[in-house]
Amino acid sequence: MLGTVPLDSPARRPAPTRAPQSSQRRGRALHAAVLLVACLLAGVLVYGAPYYRLPMAERVRDPLHAWLRPSGYIGQSAGIVALAIFAFLWLYPLRKRYRWLAWTGSVARWLDVHVSAALLLPVLVAVHAAWRFGGLIGLGFWAMMLVWTSGLVGRYLYARIPRSRNGVELSRDEIAAERKRLLQTIATTTGLDVTAVEESLHADPPPAGLGPAATILRMVRDDLARRRAARRFRRLCASRAGGRGPDARAVARATRLARQEVALSQQARLLGATHDLFRYWHVAHRPFAVLALTAVLVHVIVVVAVGATWLW
Secondary structure, eight states: OTTOOOTTSTTTSOOOOOOOHHHHHHHHHHHHHHHHHHHHHHHHHHHHHHHHTSOHHHHTTSTTHHHHSTTSHHHHHHHHHHHHHHHHHTHHHHHHHOGGGGGGOOHHHHHHHHHHHHTTHHHHHHHHTTTOOOHHHHHHHHHHHHHHHHHHHHHHHHHTSOBOTTSOBOOHHHHHHHHHHHHHHHHHHHOOOHHHHHHHTOOOOOOSSOOHHHHHHHHHHHHHHHHHHHHHHHHHHHHHHTTSSOOHHHHHHHHHHHHHHHHHHHHHHTHHHHHHHHHHHHHHHHHHHHHHHHHHHHHHHHHHHHTOOSOO
């Protein structure tokens, strides 16, 4: 019939979904800013190492004291940058809560930038405190370190939940389909039988009724078991190769896919326990974050009130 478009024509095919270019540019710019701050911090640490090793009584006579003390030009600038990053970190929960902020980037990209920026905070605060953690500076530092450590645990748990590239959690059917695709790709790449590949990557199911501590311990064991499974798979490739098997590049690619398949299998087995543990983590992480924010604000208010700043 005239006027109809074939189903396989370009006009009927759905356009591939791509992240907005502006969002990608913002993500790259934020990562570049984090990298720049990290390089500057490395330079400050190398240049100021002799000063930081001095006792407090001798620091006041050092030429770098005016720059590296907590109220100095570099010391207080590090504190201001740390305060700005800490305030920026509070935007990530807003991105997760409000869908209309999707134009700012995916949740997965926000989490990536969130973690990258948070990794700088301990060093920034330490430079601001001149590596002395007494009084209000110490209160803010240790409260922030508590949140920082909790954030690392949360990032580890987040990575244990299978997700798509845009950060959406996969269903069990989608996990099974992805595992099947990976096994087929590995078999095609190496020339091995799918059943043999699946048997070499098999992971034992965890015991039922795991508590929070046992769940984390099982996750660590799974990380180690994944390495062992990758070694078994490489030995399988070597034993089946003979002299006409896949080349080293194909084996390396297949091994990388094998690790992904084992990870999906392990994550699927622990999915319920991981969700429970993640909920417990949320309950603990939020009070830690509020405590750190309160300590930081008290510190800033006191510093401004007593005029211990070079800004004014």
